[in-house]
Structures are given as structure tokens and as C-alpha cells.
Amino acid sequence: MATEYGQGYGHRYGHDGERRHRLPAALRAPFEGRSWREFGYILLSLPISILLFTYAVTMVSLGAGLLVTFLGIPVLAAGLAGCRGLGSLERARARGLLGLEVAEPEPLRMRKPGAMAWMGAVLKSGTSWRHLLYAVLHFPWAVFSFVVAVNFWAYGWALLTYPLWFWVFPMYGGQGGLQLYGDEHHQIYLDNPFEITVTALIGLLFTLATPWILRALTLVDRLLVRGLLGPSRLATRVVELESDRGVVVDTAAADLRRIERDLHDGAQARLVALAMDLGLAKEKLAEDPQTAARMVDEAHGEVKTALQELRDLARGIHPAVLTDRGLDAALSAVASRCTVPVQVEVDLAERPAPAIEGIAYFTVSELLQNISKHSRATHASVDVWRVEDRLMLQVMDDGVGGADVSAGSGLTGLAGRLDAVDGILVVDSPAGGPTRVTAELPWRG
Structure with missing residues (x-):
């Protein structure tokens, strides 16, 4: 089904997409939906950041001022909770306009129910304070990005379309056009064909540059949202x-x-x-x-x-040969039992941690079993080497290919085992072969 869908999709949309993308990216950017969404995000950031900043500063100042009484604690907790709620809206806005997927931060951890426990959890939560920091930092950045984006966008399109509305000045303003300079004796207007053309070209440059400026501006917004409104690295x-x-x-x-x-x-x-x-x-x-x-x-x-x-x-x-003689001998023994000829090369100056060595052994064993059962290969190879603090494994065969980790096969469980020890499994197996499976494990010697 996946193959048929992919072929159908390419058949229906491939040629149109090719025609649509014959225009260079720099010329397409001003008209792409992404640019308009990013511009809309920046426009909305100013009023929203004003609301966030005002709320955060007001509530924190009021709460800090009332800390001499008991009222300061619930006011401060309410302010931080409000920042968390507004942060949820900001994550939704970033997801809708920037396509940025940010996971929900860790929830409040309360040992027991009750208002006091809730206030304590809010005040102790690093997530709450990071939301407050976002409300404070985002305001000056939103002002700056709003000014830059609106000016570039407005001036770019105004200058680019100047030949279309140049007639407005002499007809309704009594002037020769846009005025570059003027005093009591001299006035310089953009009123002849050459100057109008140059103005439009400058506007074109502004218009073409604006989407990339917007992307640079929203990159900072992405970092702020991901870093301050998402879950912490520790969580x-x-x-x-x-x-x-x-x-x-x-x-x-x-x-x-x-x-x-x-x-x-x-x-x-x-x-x-x-x-x-x-x-x-x-x-x-x-x-x-x-x-x-x-x-x-x-x-x-x-x-x-x-x-x-x-x-x-x-x-x-756990094979005794692995404990006694290491990966080289153990993998050679496994390869000798494979139904296809296997060339084994192990380039290790020392042995990794026993647990990592065992996982590497069973990873290669399972991959060779898959080759014996499913690949219809005539030759396979196993390479093991070290790169800094990582143990690298690569198993290749010249079989029919088509192996897929996401298909729910044994490779899925194997990938889960490697992930449990901060390992990685990468499968490159196009239809028709060859298949290359690369595993990366921590050394931990």
C-alpha cells in the first residue's frame, strides 16, 4: 500500500510540483505560505508579548511586594500559573504558524492535594520560572522583530509596485512623485522612467530579502519557545x-x-x-x-x-568464547554457522564494557540470522570498529533488500534494545538490495 500510494502521489503531483519548483527558491519565497505565516506570527507577537510582559511584571511585582504578608505567596503562584497557561497558547501558536512541535513540559509534582501543596509545586517548578523568563525576554525581541519585519515588508512591496501607483502623486498630491530630497530651492522626485525602474528594482531586492529575514527572526522565536516553553533537558x-x-x-x-x-x-x-x-x-x-x-x-x-x-x-x-576471547572470535563463530559466506573484520585495540560487548554480539547474531532466513543473499560481511567513544557495527549483504525497522519485525525489537543503552540502529535496505545495517553503541570501556 505504501509503495502504491507513493507511486500514485508522484504520478498525480510530480509533474506539477516540478513545474512549480522550476522557479528558484529565492523568487518563490515572497509568495510561499511559509513566508506569510511567519510574517503573521511576527505581527501577532507584538500584542501578545505586550500582554505577556504586562501580566508577568504586574503579578510578580505585586506578589514580591506582598511577600511581607501571606498574600504574596498565592499572588506570585497565580502569576506563575498564568504564565504557564499563556505558554500553552504560545506553543499552539508556534505549532500552527511556524510548524514547531514542542512537547508539553513536565506537570506539577504534588505530594498531596490541597491549595498549599499546589502553590508550593508551582513555586518550586523550574518550568514555571522558565515561562516567566519567556514572558520577560520575548517582549523586547517581539518589538524588534515587528519593526524590522514591517519595515522591510512594507518598503519592499511599496517600492516594487511604485510604477503601478506613481500616478497618485502628480494627480492627487501635486508632486512629481516620491521625494528624495527637498529644501527651499531644490526638490528631487523619482519621476522619470529610469528612476522609477531603479526604485522598483530596489523594491524587488527588499521583497526577495524579506522572507529570509523573517526566517532569521523567527529562528530566534523557535529557540525561545523550544528552550523556555518546552520540557527541560533533565525532564x-x-x-x-x-x-x-x-x-x-x-x-x-x-x-x-x-x-x-x-x-x-x-x-x-x-x-x-x-x-x-x-x-x-x-x-x-x-x-x-x-x-x-x-x-x-x-x-x-x-x-x-x-x-x-x-x-x-x-x-x-552468553557464549563462553565471547567472555574468553572477545568479539573477534565470538563473531567469527557466529559467522561460521550462517548459511551464507560471511567475512568478519574486527578492528579493536581493546575490549569495550562487557555489557556493550554482549549487546554487540547479540546484535550481529540476530542480523546474521535475518540474513540466513530472509535475505536470499550470496555473501555478507561484518565490520566492527571504534570511533572515539562509540562502538560501530556494520552488517551488509547482497540479498533482496526491503528490510524495514518500522514494519514491526525483529529489527524493531533490536532497535529498542540499542536505544535502551543510548545506541542507534540505521537500516539502509532498498528493494532489490543491497542491505546495510549500521549500529552504534557507547563504548563504556
């Missing part, structure tokens, strides 16, 4: 760590369930059958020694099979 990091902790817990639980299932369905079931066979052999030992000997021999084979299954299970938990 964002806490949310990420909580999410990563959930991923780690879920992954560990899934691994335990897999181990329990493998033990129950594999080695445990085989050992139960082995015990039953040995019991039968013991009963037949006196009356039919040959049958008992054959059953013991079969049981011996079952013991070997059970031991191999336990070794495979232990290798799946």
Missing part, C-alpha cells in the same frame, strides 16, 4: 530513561520466557524421557539384558543430545 532525559528502563525490563522478561520455553520444550522434556527409558532399562536388565543394553545405548545418545541443547542454550545466554 526529557528522565522520560527517556524511564522508557529505556521499560524496554530493558520487557527484553529481560522476554529472554527469561524464551529460556524457560527452551528448557521446558527441549532439554527438560528430553531428560524426562531419558529418565523413563533408564527406568524401563533397569526393569529389563534381569530378564532381557540385550534389550536393556540397547535401551541404555539409546539413552546414552539422548544424553549427548541433551548436553548439546544445553550448550546451545548457554551459548544463547
Whole structure:
């Protein structure tokens, strides 16, 4: 469906978009919706910033002045709460006109309900004070950006369209045109074709430059909104760590369930059958020694099979070769079990932290399993190296491609595992191949 939609979209809109974009970006900018939205954002910023500044300064000054009495605390808390509410409107305005998506800041943390607890939470919240700081800082910037934007916009379009309304001056003003200079003896007007043309060209330059000036001005607004009205870096990091902790817990639980299932369905079931066979052999030992000997021999084979299954299970938990000899030997052992030829190159002068080493091993193992099962490749390669404080892994194959992290496959879980330790998984797998999967992990040696 996604492919069909993409092809249909290109078929329906590709040629029109090509014609529409044949005009250079510098010439399109004055007529684009983005420029008009940014201009509207700057125009609205002045009255809104006046409201914000007035409210913030009034409430904080009143609250600070009344701190000698108990009334100062609720007034100050109400002022900060109002700044938080107005900050929500500012985030909505930035989202609607600038396309800036800013997450809601962290909510108030109250240990118990009640008015006093609420006032304490508001006053202790760094988010509240950052909203107040935004109300104070945004006012002078809004005044500056309003003046610059309106002047450039107005003068640009006025000068550009001067040849169209030049007739207004001689017909209704009794003058020769726009006046550049005038005193008791001399007056200079823009009234001949050459001067009118030069004026329009200057207006064109102003008009073409205005959208880029607006983007530079609104860039500061974006920084203010994102930095002061969004969640703090610490709060964002806490949310990420909580999410990563959930991923780690879920992954560990899934691994335990897999181990329990493998033990129950594999080695445990085989050992139960082995015990039953040995019991039968013991009963037949006196009356039919040959049958008992054959059953013991079969049981011996079952013991070997059970031991191999336990070794495979232990290798799946944490292979001994990884602990003893490191990634180079462990990945070479994994590659030898892959159904396609795999070239392994590990360029590490020292070993990373054991936890990171284990994640790297299982990442490559799962990627090679995917190659064996789905890629239809004839050759694959594994490269491991270090870049400063990051461990880099890259697995490539010449198969059919089409791997997608967002498709809910095993790559999704693998990306979650890497993200839990501040790692990154990047998949480049166009249809028809080749596939290149790059993983980046912290070194933590």
C-alpha cells in the first residue's frame, strides 16, 4: 500500500510540483505560505508579548511586594500559573504558524492535594520560572522583530509596485512623485522612467530579502519557545530513561520466557524421557539384558543430545568464547554457522564494557540470522570498529533488500534494545538490495 500510494502521489503531483519548483527558491519565497505565516506570527507577537510582559511584571511585582504578608505567596503562584497557561497558547501558536512541535513540559509534582501543596509545586517548578523568563525576554525581541519585519515588508512591496501607483502623486498630491530630497530651492522626485525602474528594482531586492529575514527572526522565536516553553533537558532525559528502563525490563522478561520455553520444550522434556527409558532399562536388565543394553545405548545418545541443547542454550545466554576471547572470535563463530559466506573484520585495540560487548554480539547474531532466513543473499560481511567513544557495527549483504525497522519485525525489537543503552540502529535496505545495517553503541570501556 505504501509503495502504491507513493507511486500514485508522484504520478498525480510530480509533474506539477516540478513545474512549480522550476522557479528558484529565492523568487518563490515572497509568495510561499511559509513566508506569510511567519510574517503573521511576527505581527501577532507584538500584542501578545505586550500582554505577556504586562501580566508577568504586574503579578510578580505585586506578589514580591506582598511577600511581607501571606498574600504574596498565592499572588506570585497565580502569576506563575498564568504564565504557564499563556505558554500553552504560545506553543499552539508556534505549532500552527511556524510548524514547531514542542512537547508539553513536565506537570506539577504534588505530594498531596490541597491549595498549599499546589502553590508550593508551582513555586518550586523550574518550568514555571522558565515561562516567566519567556514572558520577560520575548517582549523586547517581539518589538524588534515587528519593526524590522514591517519595515522591510512594507518598503519592499511599496517600492516594487511604485510604477503601478506613481500616478497618485502628480494627480492627487501635486508632486512629481516620491521625494528624495527637498529644501527651499531644490526638490528631487523619482519621476522619470529610469528612476522609477531603479526604485522598483530596489523594491524587488527588499521583497526577495524579506522572507529570509523573517526566517532569521523567527529562528530566534523557535529557540525561545523550544528552550523556555518546552520540557527541560533533565525532564526529557528522565522520560527517556524511564522508557529505556521499560524496554530493558520487557527484553529481560522476554529472554527469561524464551529460556524457560527452551528448557521446558527441549532439554527438560528430553531428560524426562531419558529418565523413563533408564527406568524401563533397569526393569529389563534381569530378564532381557540385550534389550536393556540397547535401551541404555539409546539413552546414552539422548544424553549427548541433551548436553548439546544445553550448550546451545548457554551459548544463547552468553557464549563462553565471547567472555574468553572477545568479539573477534565470538563473531567469527557466529559467522561460521550462517548459511551464507560471511567475512568478519574486527578492528579493536581493546575490549569495550562487557555489557556493550554482549549487546554487540547479540546484535550481529540476530542480523546474521535475518540474513540466513530472509535475505536470499550470496555473501555478507561484518565490520566492527571504534570511533572515539562509540562502538560501530556494520552488517551488509547482497540479498533482496526491503528490510524495514518500522514494519514491526525483529529489527524493531533490536532497535529498542540499542536505544535502551543510548545506541542507534540505521537500516539502509532498498528493494532489490543491497542491505546495510549500521549500529552504534557507547563504548563504556
